[in-house]
Amino acid sequence: MERYDIQDITAIIVIYNTSCSDSISYQRLKEYGVRMIICDNSTSDYGNQKIVEADGNVYINMGGNKGLSxxxxxxLAKVAKDTxxxxxxxxxxxxxxxYFEKALEHINTSKTDIFLPVVKTKTRILSPCKFKKKRAVEAKTIKEIDLKNISAINSGMIINAHVFDHYRYNENIFLDYIDHDFMREMHKQNRKVEIMEDNVLNQDFSMETNSLKSSYNRLCILNHDLKEYYKEDYxxxxxxxxxxxxxxxxxxxxxxxVHLKKFI
Structure with a gap:
């Protein structure tokens, strides 16, 4: 079985209205020597192109906030062929x-398409979660998750590059549920999924901390994305x-x- 190392992994980060100098993810990945592609969805110039290219990474200016998908x-169109x-x-x-030491242990001992870390907030297990009656439902413990019905959020997800020979993200979904849409399609394609139970990420969940204005705007986006995600089940x-x-x-x-404004 071929053995992989850190050079075989490319990380994708989507930056929004911040400098890469202030992005903890960017700084950590730079420190660990991980190849990166930075997609900049910012609505102003934060000098990110100069920072990213000086570090030898790939920078993509999206020309404003075009959404996550x-x-x-x-x-994905810029991923190197040797990734x-x-x-x-x-x-x-x-x-x-x-994180990557543990990830590579899993990668090098398992022929799996998708590797999932455990992502936690201060109060909950955010990912992985489970599909239950067409809904993505949080799990109280990892043990209760059945791999046949598993879902997850994007952050920390490691995907075998060959998966994207047959998949692109749904661009009608702007931000929310693109991860569940991805996992739903992976189940249809019978992709193999593994939970890296020993690999934990701590993540702030915005809906736990947002102000009233931010929460309202985020819910308007969610409303748009849920309509697309459930377009066959109103x-x-x-x-x-x-x-x-x-x-x-x-x-x-x-x-x-009660009344949400139209997002797009």
Whole structure:
């Protein structure tokens, strides 16, 4: 079995309205010597092209915020041919030094298409999660997740590059649920998934910390994306968006979330 090392992995980071100098993900990956493709969705110039290219990495200016799926697809078009695995990161993930050491242990001992870390917030297991009656539902423990019904968020996900010979992200989904859309399609393609239980990432979850204004704007985006994700099941879309609205109304004690503006 061929053995892989850090040079066989390319990381994709989508930057939004921040400098790579302030991105903990970028700085950690630079420190560890990981090849990177940076897609810049920023609406202003933060000097990222100069920073990224000076570090010998690939920079893509998206010309404004074009959404996560379009950024990922733009990055995939720039992946070097010798890349064996693609790793996705948010720009604010603090990656531990041994993350790739542990990942490579899994990669080199398993013929798997998708490797998932355990992603935690201060209060929850955010990823992996499980599909239950067409919904992505959080798990209280990793042990309760069945690989046949598993889903996950993008951050930290390591994907065998050959997967993208037959897949591109749905550009009608702007931000939310592109990860669940990806995992749903991977199940249809019978891709093999492995949970790296010993590899943990700590992630801030914006809906736990956002202000009223930020939460409202984010829910408008989510509303748009849920309509696309559930385009073949309108009742499930209504169920999901209503549930999210109720959570936000309770959290912020505001009825602002009852009526959502059109995002796109």
């Amino acid at each position: 379009k950024a990922y697809n733009a990055a 064996q695995f693609i790793c996705l990161f948010d720009d604010d993930t603090d990656i531990k030094k041994d 009742l499930m879309y209504l169920y999901q968006i209503t549930a999210y609205k109720l959570v936000m109304i309770k959290q912020h004690k505001s009825l602002k979330f």
